[in-house]
Amino acid sequence: MNMSATVRILGIDPGSRVTGFGIIDVRGRDHFYVASGCIKTPADEPLADRIAVIVRHIGEVVAVYKPQQAAVEQVFVNVNPASTLMLGQARGAALAALVSHKLPVSEYTALQVKQAVVGKGKAAKEQVQHMVVQMLGLSGTPQADAADGLAVALTHALRNHGLAAKLNPSGMQVKRGRFQ
Amino acid sequence: MNMSATVRILGIDPGSRVTGFGIIDVRGRDHFYVASGCIKTPADEPLADRIAVIVRHIGEVVAVYKPQQAAVEQVFVNVNPASTLMLGQARGAALAALVSHKLPVSEYTALQVKQAVVGKGKAAKEQVQHMVVQMLGLSGTPQADAADGLAVALTHALRNHGLAAKLNPSGMQVKRGRFQ
Numbered sequence: 527m528n529m530s531a532t533v534r535i536l537g538i539d540p541g542s543r544v545t546g547f548g549i550i551d552v553r554g555r556d557h558f559y560v561a562s563g564c565i566k567t568p569a570d571e572p573l574a575d576r577i578a579v580i581v582r583h584i585g586e587v588v589a590v591y592k593p594q595q596a597a598v599e600q601v602f603v604n605v606n607p608a609s610t611l612m613l614g615q616a617r618g619a620a621l622a623a624l625v626s627h628k629l630p631v632s633e634y635t636a637l638q639v640k641q642a643v644v645g646k647g648k649a650a651k652e653q654v655q656h657m658v659v660q661m662l663g664l665s666g667t668p669q670a671d672a673a674d675g676l677a678v679a680l681t682h683a684l685r686n687h688g689l690a691a692k693l694n695p696s697g698m699q700v701k702r703g704r705f706q
Numbered sequence: 707m708n709m710s711a712t713v714r715i716l717g718i719d720p721g722s723r724v725t726g727f728g729i730i731d732v733r734g735r736d737h738f739y740v741a742s743g744c745i746k747t748p749a750d751e752p753l754a755d756r757i758a759v760i761v762r763h764i765g766e767v768v769a770v771y772k773p774q775q776a777a778v779e780q781v782f783v784n785v786n787p788a789s790t791l792m793l794g795q796a797r798g799a800a801l802a803a804l805v806s807h808k809l810p811v812s813e814y815t816a817l818q819v820k821q822a823v824v825g826k827g828k829a830a831k832e833q834v835q836h837m838v839v840q841m842l843g844l845s846g847t848p849q850a851d852a853a854d855g856l857a858v859a860l861t862h863a864l865r866n867h868g869l870a871a872k873l874n875p876s877g878m879q880v881k882r883g884r885f886q
Contacts, residue, residue: 574778574811577801598754603787611783614794615801621757622802631754 534560536593536629537679538584539671540601540617542609543569545580546671549591550662552683559662561591562672567616577619584623596629597682599639599674634681639674642681714740716773716809717859718764719851720781720797722789723749725760726851729771730842732863739842741771742852747796757799764803776809777862779819779854814861819854822861 532553539546548562565583567576587593601617604610624631634642640649643657655673658664661680668676712733719726728742745763747756767773781797784790804811814822820829823837835853838844841860848856 573813574801574805577798578805581802581806601791603791607783607787607790610787610790611781611794611797614791615798617791618757618795618798618800619802620798621754621795622761622799622806625754625758626761626802626806633753 533595533683534591534593535679535682536587536591536596536624537675537677537682538596538598538620538624539674539678540598540613540620541671542612542616543567544671545583545616545620546669546673546675547584547587548658548668548672548674548676548679549587549593550676550679550683555687557662557680557683559664559676561587562668562676563587564669564671573615577615580616580619581623581626584620585627588624588627588629593629595682596624596631597678598624598631598633599678600633600635602636632682634678634685638685639677639681642684643677713775713863714771714773715859715862716767716771716776716804717855717857717862718776718778718800718804719854719858720778720793720800721851722792722796723747724851725763725796725800726849726853726855727764727767728838728848728852728854728856728859729767729773730856730859730863735867737842737860737863739844739856741767742848742856743767744849744851753795757795760796760799761803761806764800765807768804768807768809773809775862776804776811777858778804778811778813779858780813780815782816812862814858814865818865819857819861822864823857 532551534551537548545565549560551558551560565580567579598621601613604613621631637647641647644653651670654677655667655670658673658676659667712731714731717728725745729740731738731740745760747759778801781793784793801811817827821827824833831850834857835847835850838853838856839847
């Protein structure tokens, strides 16, 4: 019987056109893949509709997978101010959706994610994908944005060893996101 | 008996530190003040907590006043990219909160708001405040961000004359935000 509790983490990599997400279970120092994917927002639709797509899809992911914690990648300001504003709006919407579902949210810079997952801050996107595949024992390579979602979830796990024990001081077990 | 329907509009002026809101009732060509105020986000707290303040307060405003439509001011990109990103995040959170409550959202630029309320695009903030006071017959001057919230609600009303009639083709009456 495994006595250590499982914590489910939802990682989010916000983008103005594509928001990647990845869900992992963490038990002690082990990490297990649960799900990952992309939320694509239609670029030619009004902003409110694009925001609604992000809010609805994050709501669905939370409802289906019931993560207990969320980790969101911090975004870079773009050389194009209009792109920076759009990226900010998409990220604000993702954060709003997460806090609406009462999820505690941690933030990590791209540098922190690369250092945690690849071991150095200047890693290429392909290295992040590669390490996500290795660390989670995946049989295929997830799409880049989905891999970034998984990478930020892994970063949260790696930077918070002992997370599960701290979360369940009563010693209750958590399996597949539910107390048992 | 007044046969024309009333539409309640929530206007939002998003800001990185202060989000102004204003609620008006529109009946035909008449506008009535309902409420206004500011949502202040604590600058020294983590972003997720600031986003949570915006989401929670907009949720409370919607729950209490039950607006049927929302209008949000479009924001300017700032010379400072970090400020632009923060403003985008605050605006994205406000939009997410509105669409979560199934409110139809219209967007207006600051130029459109000034042209609608003051009659010229280059109006000073004080002129907007002054015209909001005049148009709604207020006994005092609302704080600048609250006045901007009311101004964007008025802009939506002024640019959509016949709004109420179009919304209620069945001829049902709406009073204080409820069908009767």
